[in-house]
Amino acid sequence: MTAVIAKGVVKSFGVGDTRTLALRGADLEARAGEMTFLVGPSGCGKTTLISILAAMLSPDDGEVSVFGESPFRLRRSQLTRFRMRTVGFVFQQFNLLPALDAAENAAVPLIVQGVSTGKALKKASDLLDRLGLSGSAYKLPGQLSGGQQQRVAIARALIHEPRLVVCDEPTASLDAASGRAVMELLRDVAVSPERAAIVVTHDDRVYSFADRIATMADGRVVATTTTIASRDKETG
Template identity: 60%
Template structure:
């Protein structure tokens, strides 16, 4: 099935996730229903241990649901297995984490082009593409800098460029501003909106950082493995100002 403009980017129906067996069984998600449209940045919020990271791991195809249906970008992940799911992830999903996970021996441009090298791109073309994205996130003058020569905010920009270099249609971010000061955190969220939010893409950001809530088009609040509320917001004017 191919995604269309009328379909949501993500559709979860009755998604349950259990870990362990017998008396040690823990239910991390309880029959979660959620739809996320294209063209939006959605914030997933809630206390530690409420199931946020488990939920985005299922959305990203890193974990399988115990029960329920998971549709992402028009594809049913519930029925997708093995190498097919790995290829789907590699082709369609970008990841940004709290820890930048940059390789210390590589320059900013080399770090950002790693997904393209893994995909078999020619190194020169891969570095050129990564350099374009680094320029787009304000690091055009730091292409040859190593991670230890960059600030935390700059390293996170490299990580964003790396996540976007292969043109993913879904960007998943887990606490991308947690290690940054307020100003750097807002800059990073502004860049995520600017570079990643488009009519054929979607962005999901797990965050505890209430300082960046106004960047979300909607805020999905979780508690005890359940969706508590979904608040729709207007982040358009804010995004234009950043």
């Protein structure tokens, strides 16, 4: 099942002489149940493309569909709700709120959706346990290692069961072992038949976790390859 379709997406920044074309008609397909990697050199438009796929940035031209919905045809308030329900985020710098403990950070998307704080924290603690952070639920981000912080960020990305998980360089701030552990975790928990995960990465050590790799250059997706992981899955 196709989860995300981007067709001819164009995006520019600045005006006049300072105008920079970040995307020049990018096409991408990501399937549910798969982990799609977006790779390419710096400045090729990866971050701009996932910002658009995550409904945080509107394209100048082209079409985007996420699980059959066209987010940029929605009103602004509907777009915010769409993002709240449909998308989960994992960032390179974790971006945890430093004043909240691990469970509270993980519970933020549920609290935003209006779930009671008690229920949200309970679910967050359970999820953190599953992610190997039992005993760290009440620790502040500053008291956790980089790998642990990224696990909390993954918990935050998944707690509201979004259909699309978008990860921006999730291993870039981690050492090789932690990076690998985080990717294993993402594969285990973020990929499911109803969910798609799109990962932007420079880290070729983790390419083996991808089902599909889309290579970008100069604002376009220039090649898409399926990987061993995907072929294994297809052949059962």
